[in-house]
């Protein structure tokens with residue numbers, strides 16, 4: 001694996017943004033910028049060996065600075081929603097920014113997706129990885145504790161984009177980090193994704209309220225469109241009248257993974273028949289949010305002139321469950337002072353070869 005870098009412009013505050021291109025021996029490439037840790041390009045082969053950029057985004061920094069629905073970004077301090085934009089920890093109430101109705105989404109007004117991270121390339125055993133670090137200070141967006149975060153991106157010879165997250169805090173806090181890449185396995189500008197087939201290894205999911213926040217109910221997928229235990233085209237579920245699909249305006253839910261943090265087991269898979277591209281997801285976290293781009297709405301001009309519309313990209317966000325500090329039976333997102341938050345997620349790309 002090798003890494004090259006180039007200037008990607010400057011933020012309004014004058015901070016230099018650098019783009020790093022990670023390449024492996026098979027020709028896969030991932031471009032990542034230190035603004036938001038955003039994956040700006042991901043070039044992978046199809047069954048004929050032709051490469052396409054399969055992640056949604058912009059051509060330049062300006063697009064990202066103008067605001068966007070978390071394309072490719074690292075999301076934190078707490079991914080997804082926190083109800084009423086507040087939580088209690090050690091008997092104290094912490095008030096957060098309300099950026100989705102009266103609730104808090106993806107870390108607030110200026111989450112980690114808008115931070116300028118310190119970037120360096122790190123050598124280990126002849127391989128290079130990209131290391132991003134950021135200090136989220138005590139009180140930033142309302143969260144307690146100075147939190148030091150390190151995220152590394154590595155592209156393996158087995159066509160895996162491996163993301164490792166670490167964080168430590170000097171006082172008790174909550175942490176839920178993820179990556180919000182939008183994929184379209186036909187190519188970022190290829191349109192509707194409802195022909196993609198999805199598998200999520202989960203017997204249950206966290207049912208949501210009309211505000212799209214888990215109510216605490218862990219519901220069996222059996223007999224519902226949330227049952228993705230074997231590969232199924234998204235179209236079937238997306239067109240169903242199941243109340244959870246109506247509430248999310250499509251899939252925008254957290255599944256309770258049967259893999260339960262066992263990274264040796266495949267948590268999710270997406271197969272796109274016409275290109276033969278396959279994306280597999282492995283993670284140490286207990287949940288995964290499948291979001292089918294329900295709120296993408298004429299996002300343009302984007303990369304190469306694309307104007308992404310509803311359902312033209314999907315996300316698989318590995319995570320603790322949304323709002324999990326409010327439900328004692330959900331895995332706890334509390335990070336105690338001095339303890340280390342760790343999270344590894346692997347996005348593995350494969351193809352079904354034509355014979």
Ligand code: GLA
Pocket residue numbers: 069070080105212252289291295315
């Ligand atoms: C997540 C949320 C969605 C939406 C998108 C970004 O996936 O669950 O509701 O906020 O991010 O638009």
